[in-house]
Amino acid sequence: MYHEQQARNSTQLNKIMNRFRDADLAERIGAATALEVRASGIQYTFSPCVAVCRDPRWGRCYESFREDTEIVRKMTTVVTGLQGQPRKGRPKGYPFVMGRVLLFLTGNHLTDFAHLEVMVPFRYEQFVDDLVCLVEHGEIPMSRIDDAVERILRVKFVADLFEHPLSVRSC
Numbered sequence: 001m002y003h004e005q006q007a008r009n010s011t012q013l014n015k016i017m018n019r020f021r022d023a024d025l026a027e028r029i030g031a032a033t034a035l036e037v038r039a040s041g042i043q044y045t046f047s048p049c050v051a052v053c054r055d056p057r058w059g060r061c062y063e064s065f066r067e068d069t070e071i072v073r074k075m076t077t078v079v080t081g082l083q084g085q086p087r088k089g090r091p092k093g094y095p096f097v098m099g100r101v102l103l104f105l106t107g108n109h110l111t112d113f114a115h116l117e118v119m120v121p122f123r124y125e126q127f128v129d130d131l132v133c134l135v136e137h138g139e140i141p142m143s144r145i146d147d148a149v150e151r152i153l154r155v156k157f158v159a160d161l162f163e164h165p166l167s168v169r170s171c
Contacts, residue, residue, distance in 0.1 A: 014048055014075070018065040023077040030081020043159055048078050 017026055030048075037045050049063035052072050065075045134140045156162060 014063055014065045017078070018071055018075055021071060021074065023074045026075045027077040027081040030078035031084075032081075034082045034084075043161060045082060047082075048076070050076050050079070 017029060020026075033045065033047075047063075048065070049060055050072060051060065051064050052069050053061040053064035053067045055061075065072045131140070131145075135142055135145060
């Protein structure tokens with residue numbers, strides 16, 4: 001997986017997994033990764049990169065399963081391993097180019113660094129102070145803060161983080 005929370009000796013790159021071309025193995029690797037990540041107290045992972053590498057100049061080709069769409073399709077079983085079966089009524093899958101207008105309907109979306117819809121402050125204390133000041137001066141409406149908090153809390157409730165907030169020590 002991609003950097004797996006920066007944990008030492010934990011990187012399992014897609015390029016290695018695709019060598020086996022074994023969808024069942026990919027799913028089991030995903031399940032094992034999910035257990036290890038969950039045991040570390042983290043609720044998500046920045047993987048896999050389900051993209052078809054068509055041009056080796058693309059900076060993320062090393063994360064792709066392969067340039068063959070059939071192999072990429074087959075290896076996406078790693079997602080089922082990572083997530084388990086999706087809950088009913090909850091969308092599952094990956095955004096696609098023409099679906100970009102639908103990205104922000106529910107929850108929140110992460111990137112592996114930034115530039116989606118998030119502030120990544122170098123010093124969070126300064127960010128909080130600046131945000132409070134902007135709200136107090138009417139530059140940012142409180143409704144925008146409420147909306148962001150609602151989306152973040154919705155994701156946490158769906159993930160049962162309030163029922164099970166700590167890592168699973170038995171993993």
